[in-house]
Amino acid sequence: MDIIFSRNNKRDLPVRFNIHFRAIYDYLQKHANDPKSVLHDAAPKGLKIFEDYPDLLHGFEDLQLLKKYAEPIDYLMRFLFPEFLEKNEIKAGCIPFDMTMFKLSERFKNIVDNAGEGFDLQIRNFDESKIYVMCCSFVLSLYYGKNIDMKRPFFYDIPNVKEDKLYTYRAAFNSDFCEIKKTEGSPDLSEDDFNYLLDNFDDIEAWKEKIPAESYTIDGFGIMNLFDVTTEEIISNIHTTLLEKDDEAVFRFQEDLRKLMNIPDLEFGFSIINRTESKTQKTAVKNVHSLLFEEIHCECTRHFFCNSILNNVFNHKKIFTISDLELYGEKNDYNDFYTVLKKQDIQSFVLVPIELDEDHLGIMELGSRRKHELNSVNVQKLDDILPLFITAVQRSVQEEYNQFESLIQEHYTSIHPSVKWRFHDAVENYLIQKMNKIKNAKLEDIIFDNVYPIYGQCDIKGSSVARNKAIQQDLIAQLEMAIAILNETCKLDKLPIYEELIFRIDRYLKQIRQGIKSGDEVGITDFLKKDIYPVFSHIKTINSSLKALVEAYDERIDPKIMVVYEKRKTYEDYVTRLNTVLADYLDSKQVEAQNMFPHYFERFKTDGVDFNMYIGQSLVRNKNFNMLYLHNLRLWQLQSICEMENLAKQLEKENQFSLQIASLVLVHHMPLSIKFRMDEKQFDVNGAYNIRYEIIKKRIDKSLVKGTSERLTQPGKLAIVYTQDKEAAEYVKYIQFLQSKNYLKETVEYLDIEDLQGIVGLKALRVEINYDENIIEPITIDELQSISVS
Numbered sequence: 001m002d003i004i005f006s007r008n009n010k011r012d013l014p015v016r017f018n019i020h021f022r023a024i025y026d027y028l029q030k031h032a033n034d035p036k037s038v039l040h041d042a043a044p045k046g047l048k049i050f051e052d053y054p055d056l057l058h059g060f061e062d063l064q065l066l067k068k069y070a071e072p073i074d075y076l077m078r079f080l081f082p083e084f085l086e087k088n089e090i091k092a093g094c095i096p097f098d099m100t101m102f103k104l105s106e107r108f109k110n111i112v113d114n115a116g117e118g119f120d121l122q123i124r125n126f127d128e129s130k131i132y133v134m135c136c137s138f139v140l141s142l143y144y145g146k147n148i149d150m151k152r153p154f155f156y157d158i159p160n161v162k163e164d165k166l167y168t169y170r171a172a173f174n175s176d177f178c179e180i181k182k183t184e185g186s187p188d189l190s191e192d193d194f195n196y197l198l199d200n201f202d203d204i205e206a207w208k209e210k211i212p213a214e215s216y217t218i219d220g221f222g223i224m225n226l227f228d229v230t231t232e233e234i235i236s237n238i239h240t241t242l243l244e245k246d247d248e249a250v251f252r253f254q255e256d257l258r259k260l261m262n263i264p265d266l267e268f269g270f271s272i273i274n275r276t277e278s279k280t281q282k283t284a285v286k287n288v289h290s291l292l293f294e295e296i297h298c299e300c301t302r303h304f305f306c307n308s309i310l311n312n313v314f315n316h317k318k319i320f321t322i323s324d325l326e327l328y329g330e331k332n333d334y335n336d337f338y339t340v341l342k343k344q345d346i347q348s349f350v351l352v353p354i355e356l357d358e359d360h361l362g363i364m365e366l367g368s369r370r371k372h373e374l375n376s377v378n379v380q381k382l383d384d385i386l387p388l389f390i391t392a393v394q395r396s397v398q399e400e401y402n403q404f405e406s407l408i409q410e411h412y413t414s415i416h417p418s419v420k421w422r423f424h425d426a427v428e429n430y431l432i433q434k435m436n437k438i439k440n441a442k443l444e445d446i447i448f449d450n451v452y453p454i455y456g457q458c459d460i461k462g463s464s465v466a467r468n469k470a471i472q473q474d475l476i477a478q479l480e481m482a483i484a485i486l487n488e489t490c491k492l493d494k495l496p497i498y499e500e501l502i503f504r505i506d507r508y509l510k511q512i513r514q515g516i517k518s519g520d521e522v523g524i525t526d527f528l529k530k531d532i533y534p535v536f537s538h539i540k541t542i543n544s545s546l547k548a549l550v551e552a553y554d555e556r557i558d559p560k561i562m563v564v565y566e567k568r569k570t571y572e573d574y575v576t577r578l579n580t581v582l583a584d585y586l587d588s589k590q591v592e593a594q595n596m597f598p599h600y601f602e603r604f605k606t607d608g609v610d611f612n613m614y615i616g617q618s619l620v621r622n623k624n625f626n627m628l629y630l631h632n633l634r635l636w637q638l639q640s641i642c643e644m645e646n647l648a649k650q651l652e653k654e655n656q657f658s659l660q661i662a663s664l665v666l667v668h669h670m671p672l673s674i675k676f677r678m679d680e681k682q683f684d685v686n687g688a689y690n691i692r693y694e695i696i697k698k699r700i701d702k703s704l705v706k707g708t709s710e711r712l713t714q715p716g717k718l719a720i721v722y723t724q725d726k727e728a729a730e731y732v733k734y735i736q737f738l739q740s741k742n743y744l745k746e747t748v749e750y751l752d753i754e755d756l757q758g759i760v761g762l763k764a765l766r767v768e769i770n771y772d773e774n775i776i777e778p779i780t781i782d783e784l785q786s787i788s789v790s
Helices: 022-032 043-052 070-077 106-114 128-142 191-198 204-210 230-243 249-261 307-315 325-331 336-343 378-384 386-412 417-435 463-492 496-514 520-539 544-555 567-596 627-654 691-702 725-740 781-789
Strands: 015-018 090-094 154-160 165-174 178-182 216-220 222-228 267-274 279-281 320-322 348-355 360-368 447-461 600-606 608-615 660-666 672-677 682-686 717-722 744-752 763-769
Touching (some): 090 106, 106 154, 128 191, 128 204, 165 230, 230 249, 230 386, 249 267, 249 378, 307 320, 307 348, 307 360, 325 336, 447 627, 447 691, 463 520, 463 567, 496 520, 520 544, 567 600, 567 627, 600 682, 608 627, 627 717, 627 725, 627 763, 725 744, 725 763
Parallel strands (some): 015 216, 660 717
Antiparallel strands (some): 154 165, 178 216, 320 348, 348 360, 447 608, 600 608, 672 682
């Protein structure tokens, strides 16, 4: 008889053990006295064992005696272990709560033997610290008859080294062959004690006080049955994995799927097909690729799938199984579908259609490198996981859609996070109106009153001139190439028409070299398309050297706009990079500014960066606005512009066009109202009086210093436009602080601005930017806030 002793037989328990087999004795007595019983003849031999070994009837506490009495115990236990079921049942005698096992069934013994040398049979995730309370609950239930239930499933994970697999078994304990007895002198348990223990599960000392160690005795023995639940466990793991959202979940899913299908190298893929466009699209499931389609937006037409797949998978949404790829290929002219799988050495394959919506069909793809390993029989296992898999895929698709919507809102609309709460309120009010069936329900206007505007810009000076110069250089290069081709052609084929074309191109060249005007580019492009390119097509047929010249010309032509696009591309790439650097930096600085106090912010990329900010009580809830935050944001704006100017300066080594930025700030001391324009999907000032502020914003960067032809905005200088002397006094304070931090140079200009159309009396402060990046001292948030208070 095999015996597996507990590895922890010294644990503290509220019970002691008196091991006996009196239940078997009573059972045999009954059958020995019944002539009609099938055990009538066998029972006396069993009863004789009890006469020979009285300890087996009266009991013993030393577990080591199981070894001494192994042979008689083995015989007695056969009455509970039918020989016919020895190879089927996973069964053993056991000592409750000690977990010592004896008399293992043949199948149980084989499982332990196949687990490998040194394997320790232990319950999975068993918390030893709770064993005392669990044993107490057993006492309360069996001895006191209390309705207390701590039953939970226990599992054993047992490897099979021969198969290189891990099996899971659920344990069931039978306590019919034992009883609980109270030891002499043990304290009685009152109703109050019982209620107290129910409310104090974690108070182990209380349990030990009420039910002391070894205060009860378990008389007899127990029976433990194991049930193979490996498949159920795999399915449960798959269900759990499908509910998880981490990036590694798909790899765990594939491993569990391999276990479920019993195919260690099973390949798993997934694809989504847009049925309207007959193309694949992004799978929406992280870390999953398709076994059928290498790229997103692959064509998946009737030439790829056979009619059987199209009919079963696409039309009737049925699972389609190919158990022998070679046989499939033979029947379908070795089509593209066959070729794709053959390259991956896949020999059997399954397609599982998943309806996502009217236009999109998902396909789970399973592949094996051995034919017949995937077939219409074992694919039925998928029935247990498909419902949740479909739900998980639909969830992923919805999450990706939500992400798309979030990105669209973030990058393509003007609803800033700081004011999103107000839009939520408006939508909620609208839905309440609809729910209450109010006639003419409509979305309310989004208006914020009494907010202070802050406007700034970092404008690229000379951008129009630089752009025109780049266009001019590209057109000159293109026309000179065209003349060179026609000159070479005239040497071989002296037709007057070539000379006439050279004359017209030369006239365009002279015109362009003097300067480019509006319409020149369009006119020259039309001339080349209509009069030159058809001639070049003919010239290519004359000889190989002329053909090479025309092809060299074609290589320098941008295929979309049909002109040389070299200098202009360099210019546009630089402007784009400069804009991106400035905008990204401003966005990163906005994070700290929003943490100081929430405010509305929007920026625009043109030739440079413009940005609006609004701050005030109506823009926030659950926060109190103070003018301190306005002054703080104004100072933050000046600091950020100085830092952006320095970033632009650092990029000058990439600048071939002598471009510089000039910065401007507009001060407006009076609060105003802004309203979200539903038609334009953006905020704008609200009210006739406030429109003056918008007019000033649009015209100020072109303004001149009064009495001169000098532009107010100059590269290397920061201009601050204001109307009130108290505004100047406030900003002089900020300038002095930034000078102390080496952001600005010493000289401050006080300027009057030339009257603009409908706008008079504007003034400006202008101060030079310090571009020495090595001496700029960082300004902390605390310093920003402290200077704005003073």
